Amino acid sequence: MIEVRGLGVTFPGTPAPVLRSVDLDVRPGEQVLVLAGSGAGKSTLLRVLAGIVPQVVDAEVTGVARVAGLDATTTPTADLAAHVGTLTQDPTDQLCLPTVLDEVAFALENRGVDPGLIGPAVHRTLASVGAAHLAGRRTAELSGGEGQRVALAAALVADPQVLLLDEPTALLDPAAARGVARAVRGAVGDGRATVMVEHRLDELGHLPARVLVLGPDGRVRADGPTERVLHDDARSLAGMGTWLPLSAELTAAGVGSLERLTVDPVPTSVPGVRVLSARGLSVRRGQRTVLDGVDLDVHAGRVTAVVGLNGSGKSSLLLALAGLLPAGGTVTGGSVGLVFQHPEHQFLARSVHDELAWGPHRARLPDVDERVSAGLDDYRLRGLEDRDPFRLSGGQQRRLSLGAMAVCGHDVLLADEPTFGQDRRTSAACADALRRLADEGRGVVLVTHDLRLVGEVADDVLLLRAGHPLALGPVDDVLADDALLSRAGLPLPAVLAASRTTGHPVRAVLRALRTATLPAPVRA
Amino acid sequence: MNRRRISLSELVLLAVLAVVSGFVYWALVQAWIALQIAMGPFGDLAQHVLIGGWMVAAPLALYIVRRPGVGIVVELAAALVEVVFLASPVGPMLLVVGLVQGAGAEAAFALTRYRRYDWGVFVLSGALAGLASTVLGMVRFGWLTQDWFAWRLGLQVASGILLCGIAAKVIGDALARTGVLDNTPLGRARRETTSPDTEPVPVA
Amino acid sequence: MTALGQALPHDSVLHRRNPTVKLAVFFVVSVVVLVPVDPWTPLALLVVAAPAVVHAGRIPWPTLGRAALLFGPFAFSLLAVNAVTRDGPVVAEVLGLEVTRTGLTVGVALALRTVLVGTLAVAFTLTTDGARLMTSLHQHARLGARPTFAVLAGYRVLEDLPGRWTTIRQAQSVRDPRHRRGTLPRDPGSLSRAAFALLVVALRQGERMAIAMETRGLGSGPRTVHRPVALDRRDAVFAALVLGVCLLVVLVTWRAGLLRTWSTV
Ligand SMILES: Nc1ncnc2c1ncn2[C@@H]1O[C@H](COP(=O)(O)OP(=O)(O)OP(=O)(O)O)[C@@H](O)[C@H]1O
Ligand SMILES: Nc1ncnc2c1ncn2[C@@H]1O[C@H](COP(=O)(O)OP(=O)(O)OP(=O)(O)O)[C@@H](O)[C@H]1O
Numbered sequence: 002m003i004e005v006r007g008l009g010v011t012f013p014g015t016p017a018p019v020l021r022s023v024d025l026d027v028r029p030g031e032q033v034l035v036l037a038g039s040g041a042g043k044s045t046l047l048r049v050l051a052g053i054v055p056q057v058v059d060a061e062v063t064g065v066a067r068v069a070g071l072d073a074t075t076t077p078t079a080d081l082a083a084h085v086g087t088l089t090q091d092p093t094d095q096l097c098l099p100t101v102l103d104e105v106a107f108a109l110e111n112r113g114v115d116p117g118l119i120g121p122a123v124h125r126t127l128a129s130v131g132a133a134h135l136a137g138r139r140t141a142e143l144s145g146g147e148g149q150r151v152a153l154a155a156a157l158v159a160d161p162q163v164l165l166l167d168e169p170t171a172l173l174d175p176a177a178a179r180g181v182a183r184a185v186r187g188a189v190g191d192g193r194a195t196v197m198v199e200h201r202l203d204e205l206g207h208l209p210a211r212v213l214v215l216g217p218d219g220r221v222r223a224d225g226p227t228e229r230v231l232h233d234d235a236r237s238l239a240g241m242g243t244w245l246p247l248s249a250e251l252t253a254a255g256v257g258s259l260e261r262l263t264v265d266p267v268p269t270s271v272p273g274v275r276v277l278s279a280r281g282l283s284v285r286r287g288q289r290t291v292l293d294g295v296d297l298d299v300h301a302g303r304v305t306a307v308v309g310l311n312g313s314g315k316s317s318l319l320l321a322l323a324g325l326l327p328a329g330g331t332v333t334g335g336s337v338g339l340v341f342q343h344p345e346h347q348f349l350a351r352s353v354h355d356e357l358a359w360g361p362h363r364a365r366l367p368d369v370d371e372r373v374s375a376g377l378d379d380y381r382l383r384g385l386e387d388r389d390p391f392r393l394s395g396g397q398q399r400r401l402s403l404g405a406m407a408v409c410g411h412d413v414l415l416a417d418e419p420t421f422g423q424d425r426r427t428s429a430a431c432a433d434a435l436r437r438l439a440d441e442g443r444g445v446v447l448v449t450h451d452l453r454l455v456g457e458v459a460d461d462v463l464l465l466r467a468g469h470p471l472a473l474g475p476v477d478d479v480l481a482d483d484a485l486l487s488r489a490g491l492p493l494p495a496v497l498a499a500s501r502t503t504g505h506p507v508r509a510v511l512r513a514l515r516t517a518t519l520p521a522p523v524r525a
Numbered sequence: 526m527n528r529r530r531i532s533l534s535e536l537v538l539l540a541v542l543a544v545v546s547g548f549v550y551w552a553l554v555q556a557w558i559a560l561q562i563a564m565g566p567f568g569d570l571a572q573h574v575l576i577g578g579w580m581v582a583a584p585l586a587l588y589i590v591r592r593p594g595v596g597i598v599v600e601l602a603a604a605l606v607e608v609v610f611l612a613s614p615v616g617p618m619l620l621v622v623g624l625v626q627g628a629g630a631e632a633a634f635a636l637t638r639y640r641r642y643d644w645g646v647f648v649l650s651g652a653l654a655g656l657a658s659t660v661l662g663m664v665r666f667g668w669l670t671q672d673w674f675a676w677r678l679g680l681q682v683a684s685g686i687l688l689c690g691i692a693a694k695v696i697g698d699a700l701a702r703t704g705v706l707d708n709t710p711l712g713r714a715r716r717e718t719t720s721p722d723t724e725p726v727p728v729a
Numbered sequence: 730m731t732a733l734g735q736a737l738p739h740d741s742v743l744h745r746r747n748p749t750v751k752l753a754v755f756f757v758v759s760v761v762v763l764v765p766v767d768p769w770t771p772l773a774l775l776v777v778a779a780p781a782v783v784h785a786g787r788i789p790w791p792t793l794g795r796a797a798l799l800f801g802p803f804a805f806s807l808l809a810v811n812a813v814t815r816d817g818p819v820v821a822e823v824l825g826l827e828v829t830r831t832g833l834t835v836g837v838a839l840a841l842r843t844v845l846v847g848t849l850a851v852a853f854t855l856t857t858d859g860a861r862l863m864t865s866l867h868q869h870a871r872l873g874a875r876p877t878f879a880v881l882a883g884y885r886v887l888e889d890l891p892g893r894w895t896t897i898r899q900a901q902s903v904r905d906p907r908h909r910r911g912t913l914p915r916d917p918g919s920l921s922r923a924a925f926a927l928l929v930v931a932l933r934q935g936e937r938m939a940i941a942m943e944t945r946g947l948g949s950g951p952r953t954v955h956r957p958v959a960l961d962r963r964d965a966v967f968a969a970l971v972l973g974v975c976l977l978v979v980l981v982t983w984r985a986g987l988l989r990t991w992s993t994v
């Protein structure tokens with residue numbers, strides 16, 4: 002079904018190829034999971050198979066890529082689509098039509114399917130991904146999770162022989178991610194070849210039978226049965242920064258279970274002065290109250306994590322704390338910086354250097370040059386000073402937006418989903434950066450779907466459900482309370498569940514696991 | 526000039542340009558209304574100061590996509606969006622306005638057979654767009670039979686040169702620097718002249 | 730007002746008309762009203778049109794009125810500028826400017842024309858779903874599949890724009906350490922930086938949407954439409970009726986000696 006021989010891809014203006022001599026055969030009915038670190042070329046591989054690279058996106062491609070018997074590098078993308086269903090990386094940007102029905106029907110209309118057959122097929126496919134209730138909705142009004150399900154239905158509706166999925170759960174809360182993972186599993190039908198990129202392996206529940214691993218140099222590092230590849234190569238996979246399921250991570254750490262791990266105590270952070278204080282905070286957006294009665298104190302030196310399902314009001318809370326949304330209640334305290342979820346929304350200058358200098362300039366700080374220089378080092382942006390911020394990779398953009406906010410010296414730093422879509426290594430680096438800011442004496446508030454990240458950096462946790470605070474307390478207490486978590490609708494990741502049995506504080510366990518699996522500690 | 530069929534991504538790019546320029550104009554309409562009121566009986570002249578901004582999508586589209594007709598197409602699409610989705614009080618006449626202004630802006634590029642994209646062409650394009658729009662006003666509002674015709678003409682052409690022609694090149698170059706235009710004729714042309722900023726881009 | 734490009738959420742005679750026919754009729758009427766520059770013809774048309782669209786489209790008067798307020802300043806400035814810039818018998822002097830009878834007449838005419846076309850525009854958008862119009866243009870006006878869906882993709886970008894605009898302005902404002910709680914900067918520099926970021930983000934979204942449409946087979950050959958837009962006899966009746974009434978009104982003002990054109994003012 003898929004036959005790739007000696008595939009090489011080089012993007013214009015870049016010296017090194019992204020993919021080098023990649024070979025891949027996928028038979029009908031087979032499912033393959035692609036694993037690699039950030040920027041290793043996973044999406045590029047899928048885009049070659051879908052006929053996008055080099056036909057829509059310029060690149061130099063060598064070797065052979067045949068999909069469903071057609072040459073993917075020359076067959077027009079739209080013609081290849083008769084055999085291939087594609088879900089690209091950013092779900093919100095692939096909904097192109099105003100209503101859910103039109104969106105899902107689109108692929109069938111383009112194939113000239115008899116109009117009478119389209120309606121039933123659309124409803125059937127929506128139901129198969131658990132989105133039957135969305136049939137009457139407009140696409141612009143869908144939440145991230147709902148949108149991702151509709152996009153999946155739109156890719157599946159024409160019953161393609163080949164299915165390409167690029168991080169189908171990236172933006173979802175843990176519960177919705179499991180829902181979509183189930184839908185993907187259910188959709189993997191008879192005779193269809195599937196290639197999938199996914200970071201959240203523990204949420205996936207049940208991994209595809211075969212894994213393809215790409216190395217940082219763009220070559221195939223391993224290809225074979227999932228169990229064998231993950232366990233034979235666990236150490237080197239972990240070293241490359243890819244996410245792994247818990248069992249493979251334990252193998253990489255060289256232990257059979259978390260209890261065997263040597264856990265060094267980590268210092269608990271002592272709360273410093275109170276730098277921000279919110280009382281009875283409530284926010285209305287549109288016609289609805291999306292946040293109600295939240296009390297929160299932020300202390301210097303401590304990281305507070307805010308968690309909850311999609312749409313529970315986390316981002317609204319940060320906006321209100323930063324004074325960007327009209328809110329009921331009071332917020333008092335020092336100056337507040339906010340790092341938004343999409344770095345692109347926050348860039349102001351035409352070079353990395355100017356971007357870092359922007360805040361200090363505005364604040365008329367005396368030592369702008371020193372601050373910029375420190376920012377370049379702390380956030381590993383040396384060598385990129387003259388680059389346009391929009392021209393950075395996703396991970397680099399994240400670091401820049403964090404750095405540009407950090408150099409301003411605010412008393413409080415708020416960060417919205419700072420690690421989404423990042424691999425294990427960059428995500429750990431980001432966690433370190435936040436921890437360091439707190440240790441320097443700032444107050445940090447972090448919004449995330451990744452409970453493991455919470456365990457790794459947070460001191461306190463605020464649990465939100467539908468705009469209401471469910472609990473606020475020390476991280477070890479909140480993560481230990483099953484009843485509470487299930488009321489918030491948040492399933493516990495396997496690694497946190499396992500860490501309970503060790504009897505150590507969760508941060509100490511996660512640190513130990515990280516030291517044992519990620520080679521060198523990386524600075525942001 | 527190229528004879529290849531216009532690609533879907535180019536068509537969508539034109540639609541996005543049309544929509545965003547329409548929207549940004551709409552967001553700045555407050556400023557226009559304020560200016561109109563502040564200028565009292567001369568309020569009608571406010572539109573001439575800003576007219577260039579209305580037309581910037583045409584030379585910008587030509588700069589990026591570099592094929593005949595896209596200047597007109599993008600202005601038509603912008604008009605369609607304003608009429609159909611934004612309920613413009615001008616009504617379907619806006620389609621004619623878009624056609625005429627787009628044709629004015631495009632004339633300069635047609636004269637160079639879509640081969641040259643230097644400052645001179647952009648200045649000429651803005652001036653011709655301002656001129657075309659003045660001619661249309663003569664038909665719609667009888668400007669010729671009014672006082673101030675010379676003022677109107679002068680303001681329209683000046684605004685066309687500045688806010689339409691020159692602005693289009695400035696915006697186009699800034700956009701190209703960000704990498705969003707790498708897979709367009711503008712991006713490819715810049716790569717050929719090996720500018721220093723064609724480095725890796727975040728993935729689309 | 731409803732959201733961008735969406736009809737009022739009820740049914741009416743105007744809602745049911747074919748969107749392409751509606752747009753064409755609307756277009757012809759706006760071209761016809763370019764001819765008269767006397768106040769009476771547009772006034773008479775307005776007196777007929779306003780109750781007609783309210784009735785046939787079941788549009789509440791206050792909704793229509795609120796929408797009309799939006800183009801009030803435009804109409805007023807047309808009136809003001811024409812009043813003081815045309816030759817003719819002077820009837821008054823304001824701020825040292827001569828108001829002429831001809832100027833006043835033409836000014837009122839152009840202002841009424843604006844209100845008339847504005848009213849029709851509002852009636853059109855309040856009874857027409859933008860996406861259905863595009864489907865109809867594709868079906869009935871031979872607009873190609875790729876241009877049709879490019880415009881629809883543009884419409885999706887448009888729907889997201891107001892939200893993105895706010896988000897970008899918020900995101901950029903916190904970058905300024907001196908930013909004050911509860912305010913967003915409104916200086917031209919900040920606004921144009923936000924507009925630039927908006928353009929970049931929208932273009933990137935556009936590129937991804939084009940890819941998404943292509944990977945679902947748009948443009949690979951003949952396509953079908955699963956929810957076609959109807960076009961039937963009632964649409965012909967509608968067109969004949971509207972154009973007939975319009976011509977009748979112009980005929981009446983002409984015979985009554987009230988009609989003026991640019992050549993006769
Ligand atoms: N159009 C392009 N032009 C230039 N470079 C590109 C382009 N698209 C991708 N790249 C670069 O190619 C490399 C591989 O990108 P790709 O998106 O395939 O990685 P990935 O493994 O999917 O990463 P992620 O986990 O972040 O999604 C990156 O360094 C990226 O910056
Ligand atoms: N601009 C807006 N206008 C109206 N409602 C909004 C707006 N932005 C968000 N909402 C609604 O407010 C609620 C809370 O949104 P918010 O973005 O705070 O959620 P969140 O917890 O950050 O979700 P996610 O995990 O998906 O980012 C949601 O139901 C959302 O639909």
Ligand SMILES: [Mg+2]
Pocket residue numbers: 043044045090167728
């Ligand atoms: Mg990717």
Ligand SMILES: [Mg+2]
Pocket residue numbers: 315316317417
């Ligand atoms: Mg959020």
